[in-house]
Amino acid sequence: MADLRDVAVIGVGATKFGENFQWGVDDMLTIAGFEAMEDAGIKPEQIEAGWIGIQYPFTGFSGATLSDALKTYDIPITHTENYCVSGLDAFRNACLAVASEQFDMVIATGVEKITDQGGRGLPTSGFGHPVQMAGLTAPSAFGLAFPRHAKEFGTTKEHLAHVAVKNHFNGAVNPKAHFRREVTLEQVMKAPIISGPLGLLDCCPISDGSAAAIITRADIAKKYRDDYVTIKGMGFAAYTNLMMYDKNFDYLAWRPTVKAAEKAYAMAGITDPPNEVDLAECHDCFTITEILNVEDLGFCKKGDGGPAMAEGRFNIDGQVAVNPSGGLKCFGHPIGATGVRMIYEVTKQLQGRADGRQRENAKVGMAHNLGGLGGVVCGVVILTNEK
Amino acid sequence: MAGIVAYGAYVPWRRLERKLIAEAWGIPGAPGEIAVANFDEDSITMAVEACRDCILDEPEGVGGLYFASTSAPYAEKSSATLIASVLDIDEGATTADFGASLGAGVAALVGAANAVDSGAAASVLVTAAECQLAVPKTADEQTLGDGAAAVLVGKDDVIAEIKGIHCSYDETLGTWKLPGELLPRESNPRWFTANAYIPAIAGAIKAAVAEFGIGPDDISKVVLAAPDFRTHQQIAKALGIKDPAKVQDALFAFVGGTACAQPLMMLAAALAAASPGDKILVAGGGDTYDVVLLEVTDRIADRKPRKGLAGYLAAKQNLDSYAKFLARKDMVPAEPEDNVSSAIQMWRDRKSVLPLYGKKCEACETVYFPPRRVCPNCHEYNRNVDWKLQKTGKLWNFIDDNLTPSPEPPTTLTITDLDGGGRIFLQMTDRNVQDTEIGMDVELVFRIIHNGSNFHNYFWKIRPVR
Numbered sequence: 001m002a003d004l005r006d007v008a009v010i011g012v013g014a015t016k017f018g019e020n021f022q023w024g025v026d027d028m029l030t031i032a033g034f035e036a037m038e039d040a041g042i043k044p045e046q047i048e049a050g051w052i053g054i055q056y057p058f059t060g061f062s063g064a065t066l067s068d069a070l071k072t073y074d075i076p077i078t079h080t081e082n083y084c085v086s087g088l089d090a091f092r093n094a095c096l097a098v099a100s101e102q103f104d105m106v107i108a109t110g111v112e113k114i115t116d117q118g119g120r121g122l123p124t125s126g127f128g129h130p131v132q133m134a135g136l137t138a139p140s141a142f143g144l145a146f147p148r149h150a151k152e153f154g155t156t157k158e159h160l161a162h163v164a165v166k167n168h169f170n171g172a173v174n175p176k177a178h179f180r181r182e183v184t185l186e187q188v189m190k191a192p193i194i195s196g197p198l199g200l201l202d203c204c205p206i207s208d209g210s211a212a213a214i215i216t217r218a219d220i221a222k223k224y225r226d227d228y229v230t231i232k233g234m235g236f237a238a239y240t241n242l243m244m245y246d247k248n249f250d251y252l253a254w255r256p257t258v259k260a261a262e263k264a265y266a267m268a269g270i271t272d273p274p275n276e277v278d279l280a281e282c283h284d285c286f287t288i289t290e291i292l293n294v295e296d297l298g299f300c301k302k303g304d305g306g307p308a309m310a311e312g313r314f315n316i317d318g319q320v321a322v323n324p325s326g327g328l329k330c331f332g333h334p335i336g337a338t339g340v341r342m343i344y345e346v347t348k349q350l351q352g353r354a355d356g357r358q359r360e361n362a363k364v365g366m367a368h369n370l371g372g373l374g375g376v377v378c379g380v381v382i383l384t385n386e387k
Numbered sequence: 388m389a390g391i392v393a394y395g396a397y398v399p400w401r402r403l404e405r406k407l408i409a410e411a412w413g414i415p416g417a418p419g420e421i422a423v424a425n426f427d428e429d430s431i432t433m434a435v436e437a438c439r440d441c442i443l444d445e446p447e448g449v450g451g452l453y454f455a456s457t458s459a460p461y462a463e464k465s466s467a468t469l470i471a472s473v474l475d476i477d478e479g480a481t482t483a484d485f486g487a488s489l490g491a492g493v494a495a496l497v498g499a500a501n502a503v504d505s506g507a508a509a510s511v512l513v514t515a516a517e518c519q520l521a522v523p524k525t526a527d528e529q530t531l532g533d534g535a536a537a538v539l540v541g542k543d544d545v546i547a548e549i550k551g552i553h554c555s556y557d558e559t560l561g562t563w564k565l566p567g568e569l570l571p572r573e574s575n576p577r578w579f580t581a582n583a584y585i586p587a588i589a590g591a592i593k594a595a596v597a598e599f600g601i602g603p604d605d606i607s608k609v610v611l612a613a614p615d616f617r618t619h620q621q622i623a624k625a626l627g628i629k630d631p632a633k634v635q636d637a638l639f640a641f642v643g644g645t646a647c648a649q650p651l652m653m654l655a656a657a658l659a660a661a662s663p664g665d666k667i668l669v670a671g672g673g674d675t676y677d678v679v680l681l682e683v684t685d686r687i688a689d690r691k692p693r694k695g696l697a698g699y700l701a702a703k704q705n706l707d708s709y710a711k712f713l714a715r716k717d718m719v720p721a722e723p724e725d726n727v728s729s730a731i732q733m734w735r736d737r738k739s740v741l742p743l744y745g746k747k748c749e750a751c752e753t754v755y756f757p758p759r760r761v762c763p764n765c766h767e768y769n770r771n772v773d774w775k776l777q778k779t780g781k782l783w784n785f786i787d788d789n790l791t792p793s794p795e796p797p798t799t800l801t802i803t804d805l806d807g808g809g810r811i812f813l814q815m816t817d818r819n820v821q822d823t824e825i826g827m828d829v830e831l832v833f834r835i836i837h838n839g840s841n842f843h844n845y846f847w848k849i850r851p852v853r
Contacts, residue, residue: 121790123725130728131740131836131846132757135798135814140788144802147784147825195797196786244802244812245756246763251784 004267007095008221008228009383010214011040012344017209017332018178025060025113028210029069032337033109036212041224044070047214048103050077051094053087053110054336058117066109081336083371084285085236086110087211088339088379091367094215095231104220110341111210112334122206122335127373128241136244139195139203141373142286144244146197148251149292152303157197159306160287161188164201164329166309167284170316171326173356178207178332188287202287207332211340213347218387227351232364233270233382235263243374252303254289254375257296257368264366264380265298273298277382278362279321279349281342283370284329294322297368297380321359324349335371339379342367350385389503390545391681392510395440396655396696397433397535398642399424400817400850402705403712405529411709412524417616421532421643423706424518426715426794427816427834427848430456431466433535434516435473435833440693441537442512444778446474449539451481451511453499455491455647458519459484460843462566469845470514473833475742475775481508485647489562489614491515492536492647493671496679499540500549510541515648520569520716527571530615532643536651536696546687547658547667551680553595559583561673562614580618588612588672589625595668595678603628607665608657610635612650612672635667641700647673654681655696661687702853704819714794722792726839733844738773740846743831745809747774754808778831779852780805785815785823803829803849817850828852 013035015028023031029052037044052066059065063077082089087110094108117123122138149155165185171177183201191199221228237259243249261273270276280297284290291305299320300308308314314322325331325345328338346365348354359365367381402420409416424433434454442449452474454467467482481502485491492515499511516535521527540549561579562571573579588611596603609628613619616639623634635657637649645652650671657667665683670676694702706712713719736757738744745756750767754774761768780803787797799815815823816834829849836846 125725125727125839129736129757130726130732130839131844132812134726134836134844134846135788135791135800136812137788137790139790140786140800143786143788144784144800147786151825194790195788240763242757242763245810247753247755247804247810248764 004099008218011036014211016176017207020208032210032212040214049106051090053090085369085371086336088369109212110337112336143196145251155306162309163287164188167327167329171330177326204328204333209334232384233264233268235260236379238377256378260378260380279359280366282368284327339369389500390548392541393539395537397436398699419640424533429460430516430518434514437535437537446476450508453495455485455495455515472741489673490671490675493677517646517648534645547681551599553678557587591676610653610669726837728840746771777807816848
């Protein structure tokens with residue numbers, strides 16, 4: 001058995017994220033999958049196993065959604081569903097399979113096709129109990145952290161707005177981002193209110209998209225390219241769908257982020273995250289989510305997320321570049337695709353190929369993916385270009 | 388004979404001034420206001436409120452539940468059993484649904500008295516509630532209001548003894564609804580009241596008084612059911628009652644006509660003002676014209692404090708537009724909901740959804756909801772007991788959400804710490820958005836959550852303690 005740290009990413013691909021009305025699931029998986037294979041320099045017949053992250057049943061069922069797109073028939077393909085972490089969990093399972101040496105060359109993909117459904121916001125009907133959970137929406141589930149965080153630490157709506165301004169600044173130059181424009185603090189502050197403190201510009205959009213990564217062992221990776229990246233740390237944690245009933249949950253930290261980060265840092269040997277992590281694709285479905293996350297990831301002290309954001313400590317040239325891609329907020333958030341899209345961005349950054357949004361001298365990058373109505377599940381993957 | 392052991396009432400928080408209806412249509416308006424059920428209320432939820440006001444969440448020993456309404460949310464499917472279940476009344480109780488007539492409220496009271504007197508039930512909780520729709524621009528629209536009442540009929544510790552019951556009926560077509568129709572149809576109201584309603588109710592009362600062997604001076608208060616304000620006055624006149632203080636106010640001024648719930652709501656008001664020895668005559672009307680004579684006992688002084696009709700009437704908020712009234716009455720198409728439910732799941736979870744049972748862990752004493760086999764605090768497996776949650780608490784956290792489809796956003800989603808233990812996620816209702824604050828005292832109320840899967844899905848919400 002190889003070590004998980006011997007697992008390498010040798011190719012990545014992604015569609016443009018956004019309201020891809022013109023593309024179906026098959027189109028997007030094909031575009032992302034073939035881009036990743038071309039980037040890796042491999043052919044579809046070299047793929048020995050595949051994983052596909054999808055959250056919503058209306059996007060697709062089973063591994064066949066992927067084999068239908070790539071025509072990679074007769075190999076094992078697994079569908080992973082873990083809320084917004086569906087894609088990163090596809091990547092995790094692909095890495096474990098390679099580390100086990102069961103397979104040498106695999107593909108991890110994610111896709112979501114939401115805009116066919118019309119409607120507004122993410123569909124949450126059927127999540128949880130018919131009446132006990134009724135009315136809970138994604139922005140309200142995360143937004144519930146604001147009153148508690150504000151009461152305890154003095155976090156303000158303006159602090160939240162800084163997250164959106166930063167992520168739009170980064171994403172505006174990203175050709176595949178859902179939005180390609182900057183927003184001002186004033187625009188964010190004055191946007192129509194969606195839930196609690198969260199205005200329209202505090203919320204990530206409803207996007208379609210797909211992303212893919214080609215994964216192999218480091219010793220094989222060398223044959224394909226010199227600038228492959230490897231796993232440095234990985235941690236996943238699931239908490240509960242019922243956090244609002246849990247007297248031990250204080251809404252001051254996303255518990256799965258804390259736990260997943262602990263595991264990933266331990267594996268990576270990272271003890272001083274803000275000085276050892278150069279960039280992080282960090283789950284920013286809502287601005288308040290990122291405020292707690294940067295604290296939970298140890299990028300600043302608990303409670304300092306708001307002021308640190310306002311000071312620019314997480315700008316692309318700050319202490320840790322958080323969401324250089326534009327994040328979910330600006331790049332978009334097709335649920336099942338997002339985790340793999342984070343791997344796409346971190347890989348590009350560590351390869352020095354993030355045109356216009358490159359974090360200088362990036363050596364260690366993180367993909368942090370949080371899911372569920374509130375922080376239910378989390379995955380943290382730390383990649384490095386250091387051999 | 389049986390008597391009344393306890394009584395309660397409920398009036399929805401929202402009211403509409405009649406002049407707003409009149410202004411909207413450019414027609415003459417009557418003075419006063421009508422009580423308007425919120426969009427999450429129906430006759431079942433209002434009956435639950437009135438019953439809780441009556442028995443103060445103490446269902447032990449209640450042997451039956453009779454529900455009366457002409458506006459029950461199900462044409463087929465008992466409302467009485469649902470209400471009994473929410474109140475946590477023993478499943479050995481007798482239950483029945485009365486309806487189809489404005490006279491159903493007093494008919495249910497008579498039925499309960501008979502059941503208790505015959506020994507079939509130790510006690511019966513009688514509740515009547517109405518959540519009515521009127522054809523816009525009609526006189527009915529300004530007349531009808533929403534409300535509920537409850538009366539516990541039993542033999543022990545009665546605050547008012549039933550001294551006599553007189554029954555009669557009259558077959559005349561006044562108001563009716565056809566199957567599948569929500570709006571009432573009517574023949575000729577002026578003809579109907581003059582030729583059927585008034586003669587029938589006045590005749591019933593005269594016959595009853597003669598049968599009971601009492602004179603007009605013996606009666607302290609007469610509760611006269613009437614479809615509208617004018618008819619109410621005409622009945623009193625037909626009976627020759629000279630002293631207006633003897634005629635119980637029919638609640639048209641600030642509630643509106645509550646159909647079959649009206650006489651029981653009026654009775655609740657009459658009992659609240661009664662003294663030992665008072666004789667109260669209750670006359671229902673509409674198809675069924677039943678008359679009940681009550682005599683108040685000394686025990687009326689021992690009544691525990693509660694909101695009662697006066698409390699609910701005092702706590703109110705006026706709707707600022709006729710449009711909001713129409714929206715509450717489902718007269719305006721709402722945003723389609725995509726909620727789903729399962730009759731089987733709701734059956735499986737009936738004890739947690741309806742009377743609101745959680746669990747108490749026997750290892751760490753944590754009270755928790757929803758009920759699960761493993762304690763969320765100490766993770767002990769299968770060492771717990773069913774635990775009925777208290778219906779009061781303190782707001783621990785909340786958010787006002789505009790994304791969830793609602794007739795009147797935002798939807799206030801809350802996390803509440805219940806008195807006696809348990810933290811619960813509930814929507815908030817009947818509140819001013821700007822007045823919500825962490826730490827405030829709240830009470831739980833039973834409401835409609837949605838109508839997914841083509842049935843009514845009920846659960847609890849919170850509202851500020853008033």
